[in-house]
Amino acid sequence: MSTRKPIESWLTDMDGVLIHEGIPIPGADAFLNRLKESGKPFLVLTNNSIYTPRDLHARLARMGLNVPVENIWTSALATAKFLSDQRPNGTAYVIGEAGLTTALHDIGYVLTDVDPDYVVLGETRTTKTYFALAC
Numbered sequence: 001m002s003t004r005k006p007i008e009s010w011l012t013d014m015d016g017v018l019i020h021e022g023i024p025i026p027g028a029d030a031f032l033n034r035l036k037e038s039g040k041p042f043l044v045l046t047n048n049s050i051y052t053p054r055d056l057h058a059r060l061a062r063m064g065l066n067v068p069v070e071n072i073w074t075s076a077l078a079t080a081k082f083l084s085d086q087r088p089n090g091t092a093y094v095i096g097e098a099g100l101t102t103a104l105h106d107i108g109y110v111l112t113d114v115d116p117d118y119v120v121l122g123e124t125r126t127t128k129t130y131f132a133l134a135c
Contacts, residue, residue: 010035010042014056014072018044024063032065042071049076049122050097076103079120083109087117096122 012018012035018028035042044067046056053072060067076096080103083090089108093116094101100122101111 007040009040010038012042012044014044014046014060015048018065019060019063022063024065029065032067043073044071045073047075049074049079049100049103050125051099052102053077055099074099074103076100076122079122080104080107080109083107083118083120090117092116092118092120094120094122095124096120097124 012031016025018025018032051059051074053069053074056072056074057067057069076099079100083092083104084107091110091112092104093113094104094111100120104111104120
C-alpha cells in the first residue's frame with residue numbers, strides 16, 4: 001500500500017468553483033481563508049483573459065473574497081509566459097482586452113499590426129474568441 005505525499009500547493013479554478021455569475025459559491029470565503037492559513041502556496045486560475053489579476057482581485061474583494069493579486073493566474077498570463085519562452089521581447093498582433101495586452105506589455109512585447117511574430121486572439125466583451133497562436 002502506497003502512502004500519499006503531503007500536499008505542497010493548491011490550484012483552484014475561479015469561475016464555477018469560487019464564484020458563479022458574480023456571486024460567491026457558499027463556503028468559498030472559508031476555503032480561501034483555509035488556503036491562506038495553511039501557509040502553502042496557492043493559485044486561483046481563470047481562463048478569462050479580459051481582466052488583469054489586479055482587476056480580478058478588486059472584483060473578488062467586492063464579493064467578499066480576499067485573493068491576493070499574486071495568487072491570481074489568468075490565461076493571459078499563461079499566454080504571455082508561453083510567448084516569452086518561445087520568443088523573448090517579440091511582437092504580436094492582439095485582439096483582446098486589458099488583461100491580455102497588459103500581460104504582453106509586461107513581458108516586453110510590442111503590439112503591432114505590421115509583420116508581428118504572433119497573432120494572439122483573446123476573449124472580448126463583444127466577441128467570444130479564445131487565444132490562438134500563429135507563426
